[in-house]
Amino acid sequence: MRVFVTGATGFVGSAVVRELLAAGHEVLGLARSDAGAASLTAIGAFVQRGSIEELDSLKSGAATSDAVIHTAFNHDFSKFKESCEFDRRVIETLGAALAGTTRPLIITSALGVLPKGMLGTEETAPASGAAAHPRAATEEAASAVAARGVRVSVVRLPPSVHGDGDPHFVPTLIKLARRTGLSAYIDDGGNRWPAVHRLDAARLYRLVLEKQSGGGWYHAVAEEGILLRDIATAIGRRLGVPIVGKPRDEAAQHFGGFVNFAALDVPASSALTREQLGWDPKQVGLLADLEQGRYFAA
Numbered sequence: 369m370r371v372f373v374t375g376a377t378g379f380v381g382s383a384v385v386r387e388l389l390a391a392g393h394e395v396l397g398l399a400r401s402d403a404g405a406a407s408l409t410a411i412g413a414f415v416q417r418g419s420i421e422e423l424d425s426l427k428s429g430a431a432t433s434d435a436v437i438h439t440a441f442n443h444d445f446s447k448f449k450e451s452c453e454f455d456r457r458v459i460e461t462l463g464a465a466l467a468g469t470t471r472p473l474i475i476t477s478a479l480g481v482l483p484k485g486m487l488g489t490e491e492t493a494p495a496s497g498a499a500a501h502p503r504a505a506t507e508e509a510a511s512a513v514a515a516r517g518v519r520v521s522v523v524r525l526p527p528s529v530h531g532d533g534d535p536h537f538v539p540t541l542i543k544l545a546r547r548t549g550l551s552a553y554i555d556d557g558g559n560r561w562p563a564v565h566r567l568d569a570a571r572l573y574r575l576v577l578e579k580q581s582g583g584g585w586y587h588a589v590a591e592e593g594i595l596l597r598d599i600a601t602a603i604g605r606r607l608g609v610p611i612v613g614k615p616r617d618e619a620a621q622h623f624g625g626f627v628n629f630a631a632l633d634v635p636a637s638s639a640l641t642r643e644q645l646g647w648d649p650k651q652v653g654l655l656a657d658l659e660q661g662r663y664f665a666a
Contacts (some may be wrong), residue, residue, distance in 0.1 A: 375440030463513030551604030557597025559633035565651030593635030
């Protein structure tokens, strides 16, 4: 199968590309730079030059492929709401290119869209009203595209997708600890982050591609909920800095624009995903990954 992958040179997307190639699929990866194109060519993928901001390149890639996996997202937290709304446009564009066909579209969402403080499942709807998460725009777009007859599947990723080269949530906590001299959590640190290794997540995308029939929602969750206090403790111990709980009214001063992510409490199950697809995570867990020290090498 020829699969068009957005975010093909990113942290998750590059693992998806390698997983697909190893399984015998042909990959057309979206790349904006010469270096990105060269890295895809080096591992045997084809290249679609462009970016998610260039909607014509998305249409072209989707039109020449048997399936689309959308992993690209702008993780600039200072423009998070704008990025979420732009993701809606990207999904609508990809969906329009696949309309009237049976070719599947697999998109990426986040477990942060779910109601806080409860164990979310694949059947749990995103929080609504005042509690709505900006990334709900992604799932709204998925539902709208599915209503037009496109075979849409949604893979929800946890706050921590970890592994070599992780550029996101845990590294942000490490940078904050290095800059401030404190490894912090909020209140008692009892809020929970689900986690998955990126190689396990990549395998899930492939299984969704190969085994899903009519679309659906899937959770890339290997660990249902790790206490933020335990993550902060692992970081503080490795860096040799104090480990402290910040009262909620002081948290924004320490965490800055990352405070809402640091406060996430979204434990989640992947029981239905495992049952339906036979997905069985094999890689090391988040805390064990931190103990290996690669996160602290820089």
